[in-house]
Amino acid sequence: MESVRRYVxxxxxxxxxxxxxxxxxxxxxxxEEMKEGSVVANLASDLGLDVKTxxxxxxxxxxxxxxxxxxxxxxxxxxxxxxxxxREYICLAKSSCYLKLxxxxxxxxxxxxIEVEILDMNDNAPQFRRDVIHLDISEATSKGExxxxxxxxxxxxxxxxxxxxxxxxxxxxxIEVQTGRDGSKFTELILKKTLDRxxxxxxxxxxxxxxxxxxxxxxxxxxxxxxxxxxxxxxxFDKTMLNVKIMENSPIGSLVIHLNATDLDExxxxxxxYSYSLYTSEKTQQxxxxxxxxxxxxxxxxxxxxxxxxYDMEVIATDHGDNSLSGQCTIKILVEDMxxxxxxxxxxxxxxxxxxxxxxxxxxxxVSVSDKDSGDxxxxxxxxxxxxxxxxxxxxxxxxELVVSEPxxxxxxxxxxxxxxxxxxxxxxxxxxxxxxxELLDVNDNVPQFPQSFYTIRVMENxxxxxxxxxxxxxxxxxxxxxxxxxxxxxREIANTSMSMLFxxxxxxxxxxxxxxxxxxxxxxxxxHIEARDSxxxxxxSNVSVHIIIVDxxxxxxxxxxxxxxxxxxxxxxxxxxxxxGSLVAKVIALDTDxxxxxxxxxxxxxxxxxxxxxxxxxxxxxxxxxMFSYRxxxxxRLVVVAKDNGEPALSATVTIKLFTVExxxxxxxxxxxxxxxxxxxxxxxxxxxxxxxxxxxxxxITILVTIVLxxxxxxxxxxxxxxxxSVISERNSTIADSTLVSNDAYWYSLFLAETRKGKMVVRQxxxxxSRYIVSSLPRGTGLTDTSGSAASTLQVGINxxxxxxQVPL
Numbered sequence: 001m002e003s004v005r006r007y008v009x010x011x012x013x014x015x016x017x018x019x020x021x022x023x024x025x026x027x028x029x030x031x032e033e034m035k036e037g038s039v040v041a042n043l044a045s046d047l048g049l050d051v052k053t054x055x056x057x058x059x060x061x062x063x064x065x066x067x068x069x070x071x072x073x074x075x076x077x078x079x080x081x082x083x084x085x086x087r088e089y090i091c092l093a094k095s096s097c098y099l100k101l102x103x104x105x106x107x108x109x110x111x112x113x114i115e116v117e118i119l120d121m122n123d124n125a126p127q128f129r130r131d132v133i134h135l136d137i138s139e140a141t142s143k144g145e146x147x148x149x150x151x152x153x154x155x156x157x158x159x160x161x162x163x164x165x166x167x168x169x170x171x172x173x174x175i176e177v178q179t180g181r182d183g184s185k186f187t188e189l190i191l192k193k194t195l196d197r198x199x200x201x202x203x204x205x206x207x208x209x210x211x212x213x214x215x216x217x218x219x220x221x222x223x224x225x226x227x228x229x230x231x232x233x234x235x236x237f238d239k240t241m242l243n244v245k246i247m248e249n250s251p252i253g254s255l256v257i258h259l260n261a262t263d264l265d266e267x268x269x270x271x272x273x274y275s276y277s278l279y280t281s282e283k284t285q286q287x288x289x290x291x292x293x294x295x296x297x298x299x300x301x302x303x304x305x306x307x308x309x310x311y312d313m314e315v316i317a318t319d320h321g322d323n324s325l326s327g328q329c330t331i332k333i334l335v336e337d338m339x340x341x342x343x344x345x346x347x348x349x350x351x352x353x354x355x356x357x358x359x360x361x362x363x364x365x366x367v368s369v370s371d372k373d374s375g376d377x378x379x380x381x382x383x384x385x386x387x388x389x390x391x392x393x394x395x396x397x398x399x400x401e402l403v404v405s406e407p408x409x410x411x412x413x414x415x416x417x418x419x420x421x422x423x424x425x426x427x428x429x430x431x432x433x434x435x436x437x438x439e440l441l442d443v444n445d446n447v448p449q450f451p452q453s454f455y456t457i458r459v460m461e462n463x464x465x466x467x468x469x470x471x472x473x474x475x476x477x478x479x480x481x482x483x484x485x486x487x488x489x490x491x492r493e494i495a496n497t498s499m500s501m502l503f504x505x506x507x508x509x510x511x512x513x514x515x516x517x518x519x520x521x522x523x524x525x526x527x528x529h530i531e532a533r534d535s536x537x538x539x540x541x542s543n544v545s546v547h548i549i550i551v552d553x554x555x556x557x558x559x560x561x562x563x564x565x566x567x568x569x570x571x572x573x574x575x576x577x578x579x580x581x582g583s584l585v586a587k588v589i590a591l592d593t594d595x596x597x598x599x600x601x602x603x604x605x606x607x608x609x610x611x612x613x614x615x616x617x618x619x620x621x622x623x624x625x626x627x628m629f630s631y632r633x634x635x636x637x638r639l640v641v642v643a644k645d646n647g648e649p650a651l652s653a654t655v656t657i658k659l660f661t662v663e664x665x666x667x668x669x670x671x672x673x674x675x676x677x678x679x680x681x682x683x684x685x686x687x688x689x690x691x692x693x694x695x696x697x698x699x700x701x702i703t704i705l706v707t708i709v710l711x712x713x714x715x716x717x718x719x720x721x722x723x724x725x726x727s728v729i730s731e732r733n734s735t736i737a738d739s740t741l742v743s744n745d746a747y748w749y750s751l752f753l754a755e756t757r758k759g760k761m762v763v764r765q766x767x768x769x770x771s772r773y774i775v776s777s778l779p780r781g782t783g784l785t786d787t788s789g790s791a792a793s794t795l796q797v798g799i800n801x802x803x804x805x806x807q808v809p810l
Contacts, residue, residue, distance in 0.1 A: 025113045025114070025115050026043075026046055026112065026114050026115070027116075028041055028079070028114070028116045028117065029117040030085075030116060031121050032085050032088075032118050032120065032121050032123070033085065033123060034084065036081050036082065036083060037080055037081060038081045039078045039079070040070065040078075040079040040080060040081065041079050042076070042077050042078050042079070043077050043078070043079045043103060043114070044077025044078075045077065047103065047112050049105070051076065054074045054075075054077060055074050055075075057105040057106050057107050058105065058106045058107075059074055059105050060072075060104050061101055061102070061103055061104075062101065062102040062103075062104060063100070068082055069083050069085050070082055070101065070116065079114075087118045087119075087120055088124065090118065091118065092155070095158065097118040098116065098117050098118070099116040100113070100114070100115055101113075101115070120158060120160055121156075122156055122160040122213025122215075122216075122217060124154055124155045124156050124160075124217070125154070125211070125219050126162045126210070126211050126217065126218060126219040127152060127153055127154070127219045128151075128153075128207075128209065128219060129150050130221065131222065132221065132222045133149055133150055133207070133221055133222065133223045133224070134224050134226070135147055135189070135223065135225045136228055137191070137195060137226070137227060138228040138230055139196055139197045139227050139229065139230050139232065140230045140232070141191060141194065141195065142194065143192065143193050144190065144191060146176075146189065146190055146191075147188065147189040148186075148189075149175070149186075149187050149188065149189050149207060150221065151184065151187065152165075152219055152221075154209075156211065156213065158212075159212040159213065160211055160213040161183075161184075161211055161212065162184070162185045162209050162210070162211055163210055163211055163212035163216075164185065164209075164210055165177050165207060165208065165210070166207075166210065167205060167206070167207055167208075168205050168206040168208075170192075170205055171193075172193055172195060172203060173189055173190065173191060173203065173205060173225070174192055175187045175190065176190055189223070195227045197227040197228070197229045197230075197265075197266070198233065198264040198265070201227050202225065202226055202227070203224075205222070205223040205224075206222060207220065207221045207223050229265050229267060229269055230265075231265055231269040231319065231322060231323055231325060232265070233263055233264040233269075234263070234319070234325035234327050235262065235263045235272050235319055235325065235326060236261060236263075237260070237261045237327055237328075237329040238260050238261075239329070240329055240330065241329070241330050241332075242257065242329065242331045242332070243331075243332045243334065244256055244257050244331060244333045245333075245334045245335075246299070246333060246334070247303075247335075247336050247338070248303050248304060248305040248336065248338065249302075249303060249304075250299050250303055251299065252301070253298055253299060254298060255296060255297075256288060256297040256298060257296075257297050257331065258295060258297075259274065259296070259297065259315055259317075259329060261274070261317035261329075263319050265319065265321065268319075268321060269319055269320065269321040270319060271320040272295075272317050272318065272319055273293070273317070273320070274290055274291070274292050274293070274294075274316070275290070275292060275315070275318070276313060276314070277314040277315070277316050277328065280312075280313045280315075283308070283311075284312065284313045285313075286300065287300055287301040287303070287308075287311060288300050288301075288311065288313070288333070290315060297331070304335075305336070305428075308335065309334065309335050309428070310332060310333065310335070311332070312331070313333070314329070315328065315329050336428060339428065339429075339430050341371060341377070341378075341430070342371075342424075342432050343370065343371040343380040343422040343423065343432050344371065344422070344432060345368075345432055345433070345434040346367070346369070346370070347365060347434060348365075348367065348368055348399075349366040350364070350366075350436050351363075351365065352364075352437065352438045353438070353439035353440060353441045354408075354439075354441065355443055356408045356409060356410040356440045356441060357408075358404055360404050360406075361405075363401050363403055364390065364402045364403065364404065365418075366400070366401055366402075367399070367400045367401075367402065367420055367434075368398055368399050368400075369382050369422045371424050371430075376426055376427070377424050377425065377430070378426075379424060380423065380424050380425070381422070381423050381424075381425070382400050384402070384419065384420060384421070388416060389405055389406030389407070389408060390402055390403065390404060390405055390416075391403060391405040408440055410441070410443070410479075411477040411478070413440070414439070415438060415440060416437070417435055417436075418435065418436050418437075419435045420433060420434045420435075420436070421433040442478050442479040442480065442482055444478055444534065444536025444538070444539075445478070446476055446477050446478050446540070447476075447540045447541070448474040448475065448485055448532040448534055448540065448542050449475055449476070449542060450472065450473075450532065450542065450544040451475075453544060453545070454544065454547065455472060455544060455545070455546045456549065457469050457548050457549070458549045458551050459548055459549070459550055459551060460551045460553060461517075461518050461519055461520040461550050461551065461553050461555070462517060462518075462519070462555060463518060464517070465515060465516055466513055466514070466515070467514050468511055468513055469512045469513060469514055470511075470512050471509065471510055471511050471512070472505070472510040472511075472544065472546070473510045474510065474532035478536065481534075481535040481536060482534055483534065484535040485510075485534055486508070486533050486534075486535070487505045487506065487509075487510045487530060487533075488505070488507070488530065488533065489505055489529075489530055489531075490528060490530065490531055492529075499526070501515065501516075502514070503526075503548075510530075510532070512530070512546070518550045519550075520550045520551065520552040520553065520594075520595065521556070521593050523550055524550050525548060525549050525550060526546075527545065527546070527548075529543045530543060530546055531543040532544075552594055552595035552597075552598055553598075554598040554649070555594070556592055556594045556598075556599075556651070557592070557651035557652065557653055558590040558591065558599075558601050558644070558645050558651065558652060558653045559590060559591050559653060560588060560590045560643055560654075561589050561591055562587065563586055563587075563588070563657065563692075564692070570656045570657070570658055571586075571655060571657045572658045573585070573586055573657060573658070573659050574660045574661075575659050575660070575662070576662055577629040577635075577663055578629075579625055580625070581627050581628055582624050582625060582626075583624060583625050584624055585614065585623045585659065586622075586623045586639075586657055586659075587621055587622050588603055588621035588623070588643065588655060589621055590603075590653060592645045592651075594647065598645055598646060599645060599646070600645065600646040601643050601644065602618045602644055602646070603616055603617070603618050603621040603641055603642070603643055603644075604641070604642055604644070605639065605642075606640040606641065606642040606654060607639070607640035608638075609636075609637045609638050609639070610633065610634075610637065613626060613627065613629075613637065614626060614637070614639060621641070621643070623639065623657075633661070635660060635661045636659070636660060636661075637659040637661070638656065638657075638658055639657040639659065640655075640656050640657075641654065641655050641657065642654045643655075
């Protein structure tokens with residue numbers, strides 16, 4: 001029973017003690033490296049303790065498993081720094097660092113848990129384990145090869161640790177920064193191109209590690225790359241072919257030649273040994289000695305000119321590399337006779353420069369030859385190369401004249417290197433030579449030439465005046481003033497207008513320009529000649545034909561001439577409601593004055609009241625019924641037809657047709673060619689078409705008659721000019737203004753355009769109303785004599801300066 005009491009008492013005391021231990025944790029964060037005595041926080045205030053009782057309750061601070069870096073001031077209750085804290089020392093390589101403290105008080109017993117987080121400061125710079133990194137890379141290493149480099153270490157953590165690496169500028173290397181699984185940064189050196197030890201044996205680089213702190217800190221290391229040699233260079237002689245002369249009877253041991261081969265490699269790869277090749281004869285090897293180490297060739301046997309005059313040998317230089325490489329040299333040794341005096345040449349007279357048209361057999365130079373030797377060794381012969389237009393003519397003993405044997409042409413050969421070679425008749429013969437330069441002066445003997453004999457130039461109409469059309473450049477192979485060319489347009493008049501009024505050419509460079517804006521509908525082509533003349537004396541010239549073709553632009557919109565209507569008005573037509581399917585309702589005709597390609601017209605509905613009732617042929621403009629009218633169809637149908645040409649961009653015109661259906665017993669037929677003679681062919685629709693065609697024919701006849709009358713008039717002799725298809729009606733420095741003799745309230749409609757061609761009036765095509773057209777070019781003041789009868793009441797003529805206008809009234 002007593003033991004039970006003691007147990008219960010112990011449990012009660014333990015429960016009371018645990019109840020006085022605080023289960024919550026007070027958290028503080030401080031940066032590392034704070035000065036000693038710095039206050040962290042007021043524990044008494046934060047823990048809710050009375051400052052006056054701290055000494056009585058014996059307040060004390062217990063640091064768990066760490067050195068005592070902090071303490072409590074019992075007078076004020078402040079937590080302060082006792083010793084400077086180095087986070088990297090306390091928590092090495094840890095991402096978070098905490099100091100765990102316990103604040104203990106007595107009477108009653110209270111325990112508070114304190115946790116102080118030590119924040120990292122960027123107080124450490126990255127450091128490499130080695131300040132110098134050595135790498136050995138073979139020059140045979142391929143491009144893109146990677147090499148691991150020692151990484152830098154930064155005791156700081158987080159963003160204050162190593163962030164990236166930089167490499168000093170290099171044409172051969174760069175780096176790639178990698179991130180490890182633990183977040184650490186390391187780098188690899190990458191070879192950008194293959195190395196060549198012979199160009200650069202050592203590469204000195206600087207590798208820099210930078211952390212992410214603010215401000216950032218960095219550390220560097222030197223990277224020394226030594227390029228290891230491979231045997232990639234073969235030995236090479238100074239010259240691959242050598243000719244060596246040696247006098248006969250030379251003493252044994254005499255040096256013939258010292259061969260020198262070099263190898264750009266190093267070490268054993270550059271050690272060279274010399275030897276004869278298999279192509280060297282036994283006779284040569286017995287006569288000459290080759291030192292395998294130095295490459296010296298010396299006389300080994302007796303030399304006799306009469307026995308052997310030329311020795312050919314091939315020497316091979318081989319290096320000591322694992323895969324040995326070799327180079328070779330061909331040597332020709334010439335044994336010379338004891339003929340020890342060379343013949344001599346003396347130029348007594350030499351004429352240079354000379355004109356290229358110099359006459360044949362003219363003397364250019366006088367040369368004398370001599371030789372101090374006697375006998376055959378003193379007899380000399382003089383000659384020049386065979387492929388020259390000169391020959392030697394002996395004038396006296398040992399005197400020669402150089403004369404012209406063929407015509408000279410400076411444009412083919414501007415100068416000649418004449419080499420005089422004199423040779424004695426010794427054994428072996430000795431010779432000497434002298435080279436003189438003969439310069440030819442230019443003569444104006446070449447006509448300027450154009451690259452082409454005929455130029456075709458296409459010019460788009462509506463061009464800007466002064467536009468460059470083409471550059472017509474000729475070439476003259478002569479020199480100086482004989483080569484300077486001047487360009488002209490050969491004058492040719494077309495309809496009293498010269499080509500110089502239409503085109504101009506730069507006399508210096510041959511650039512051809514247009515002086516006016518061309519209109520394809522008026523002028524389609526021009527043909528003239530351009531002359532190129534040099535500045536020689538006398539001058540030479542040539543000319544070339546130029547064909548200017550005016551290219552059409554789509555600058556004229558289609559004009560709807562049928563069905564006719566006044567400007568801006570709507571065409572109204574009547575149609576029986578009993579019209580059969582496929583019957584012709586109307587036909588839209590549009591004309592375009594552009595060229596064939598741009599004037600090809602297609603038709604389509606822009607608006608239609610009932611799309612199921614009418615169809616439109618896109619090529620001939622015929623509007624036909626697709627079905628018969630029903631009682632539900634409205635009596636008024638509105639059709640808007642657009643006529644569009646084939647230009648780029650396309651131009652168009654529209655016509656609005658209002659159809660009124662009427663009740664009639666007359667039946668319209670879809671195809672007039674199939675109507676039997678007994679039917680009434682004069683239905684309402686056909687009657688309108690017959691009247692329209694009759695009017696058009698009547699107006700056409702009047703136009704033809706008036707044009708014939710105008711052509712029959714005799715123009716004044718001083719001013720008359722034949723009409724031309726490409727008539728030019730404008731004069732230089734003058735402006736032609738339109739004028740008319742018709743009052744503003746008159747109602748005019750020009751139906752046909754007429755063009756005079758070879759004295760006949762030719763009907764071209766219908767044109768819009770109110771248009772003026774040039775019939776012919778007439779002198780100022782020319783009158784019109786009416787001989788066409790009724791045409792006098794239907795034609796009006798306006799004459800303004802040199803233009804003749806014709807209008808046909810409706």
